[in-house]
Amino acid sequence: MQSDTPLIPQSFDASFSLPPGRVLDICIRLQNAILAHRLKPGAKLSEDEVGEVFNSSRTVIRAALQALAHTGLVEIKKNRGAYVAKPTITNAHEVFEARTLIEPEVTRLATQKINADDMKKLEEHIDAEHKALASNDIGKALALSGIFHIAIAGIAGHAVYSNIVQSLITQSSLIIALYSKRLDTACESHAHAALLEAFGKGDGEAASAIMQSHLVDLHSGLNLRTLPNEQPSLAKALADI
Amino acid sequence: MQSDTPLIPQSFDASFSLPPGRVLDICIRLQNAILAHRLKPGAKLSEDEVGEVFNSSRTVIRAALQALAHTGLVEIKKNRGAYVAKPTITNAHEVFEARTLIEPEVTRLATQKINADDMKKLEEHIDAEHKALASNDIGKALALSGIFHIAIAGIAGHAVYSNIVQSLITQSSLIIALYSKRLDTACESHAHAALLEAFGKGDGEAASAIMQSHLVDLHSGLNLRTLPNEQPSLAKALADI
DNA sequence: TTGCTATTGATTGTATACAATTTGGCATTG
DNA sequence: CAATGCCAAATTGTATACAATCAATAGCAA
Structure with a gap:
């Protein structure tokens, strides 16, 4: 490395x-x-x-x-x-609930403000994501995936939302690292490309909807039932329910 | 004092x-x-x-x-x-946009989780607000008004939203101080009491709607056209547009 | 063996001393 | 007289030394 x-x-x-x-x-x-x-x-x-x-x-x-x-x-x-930080299951839920509320709105804003230059950068970014994924560099792919969301907040030109989103995304990276069922599926989404398409059409509602379902997918792609690396939990092992 | x-x-x-x-x-x-x-x-x-x-x-x-x-x-x-901090007009708009998005959702959550004890505390809180207003202690009334919103986030039991809301509220206090057309109107809302009523009925939709319109009212009660205490701004004064 | 207690080691919390940077005033100069 | 460059005072950025706190361990007693 x-x-x-x-x-x-x-x-x-x-x-x-x-x-x-x-x-x-x-x-x-x-x-x-x-x-x-x-x-x-x-x-x-x-x-x-x-x-x-x-x-x-x-x-x-x-x-x-x-x-x-x-x-x-x-x-x-x-x-x-x-x-x-070692996010709890509760925290993981909360972070993704917050993202599901905020990022679709941010995406709508971004649709109104995006310009050709932004579009080009996002395209290049998606290429980089695919390349990282192709070379099996999951870590990099995941990081890039997060940056994509931060970039959209930046395009929206809304400093308050940007700060919030940035904090949520970085926490998400930790959460995905801890709880993702399969790390590759956490990156390997067509959603980013679909978003770009909606941006191109200037269709804010579509973009917003895509973002929302993308986040719901990510959320449901997590295994939030058992803590990772947790020894069979003794309590549970002895619970003769 | x-x-x-x-x-x-x-x-x-x-x-x-x-x-x-x-x-x-x-x-x-x-x-x-x-x-x-x-x-x-x-x-x-x-x-x-x-x-x-x-x-x-x-x-x-x-x-x-x-x-x-x-x-x-x-x-x-x-x-x-x-x-x-001396929030800019842009920042003021952004903060209230964010609040208008987030707090109605937080209010909905709070409706589901609120208990009798919480209700009682909120009632007492509103009484305190009225008392402060009656005795013309605008500063205290404003502070209490902010705490009311923070309390609701606490009741919602959502740590991530709580942190976000808390930060937004404290910023709002500064913003209201700087930009409110009339400080007393910024507190003197029936919305808090109305919220309590909706909580009592367990009507999350109503509570959420009340919160949203309350925030829109606060936002539109600001004078966000001219910076306070701003000298004719040189650049603007010399711009012979 | 188990439980309690005291001591010790390591790590963080705080204070202070020193270095670096900026700003405002002053002198110099065109 | 205005503008520019330089110097000095004040304030922040950084490093280090000292104090306080906690956890772990060892020792003792039951």
């Missing part, structure tokens, strides 16, 4: 109020690592350790970790430190 | 991921000060100065300011410091 390909380059845009400077770099690199699965849910993010990796003092690392905590990617426990 | 009445006590609940410890206290007190107008939009929040007020080091203050920046109450400019 190459040392440092920025998987999610435009993930943090200007509209996102983050501590500026070096902190933002570290945020992005940590986020990339988490979304690309190099850091697994539940992993400890010791301030000293992370600081050594990035050659920075704990001050900077703390700021970055706190910023990521606000987006839901990191969980900070008082006097215990920071951990890669 | 009494020295420190916590206007917004349950504003930050456990579901809100904030740096724990003393930082949270300072967050809340700063937030109260901002929402109660003791700190006006655009006011400089110097780290040293704030630190002196709270008898804390800059380390703690910085964390608090960054946390508030994430909720949109504070704006941090690189190497320039933190300022009380």
